[in-house]
Amino acid sequence: MCLGIPGELVDTVDEQPDLAVVMVSGVRRKINVALLSDQDLRLGDWVLVHVGFALSKISEDEARAVLSFLSSLGTPYDDELNALRESNIG
Known part of the structure; x- marks a missing residue:
């Protein structure tokens, strides 16, 4: 499963x-x-990340809600975090 995080x-x-x-x-x-x-991205902004790309800018409230939901998934979320740890862009 691939998630946007x-x-x-x-x-x-x-x-x-x-x-x-x-x-x-x-x-x-x-x-x-x-x-x-085309977005005015600044440090502290939240983005939705999928396969190493920022797909959209999201609010902090939305980010926190999504992170809460994703962490409740257990293994799929853990797998996604492990893949992120192992990735290397740039």
């Missing part, structure tokens, strides 16, 4: 403007934010 933007990658760093349930990873180039 909310991540908080916590850093930028100066040498690669299409990349940013998100924090997802304690996991920090670079993601591609090019699909949201």
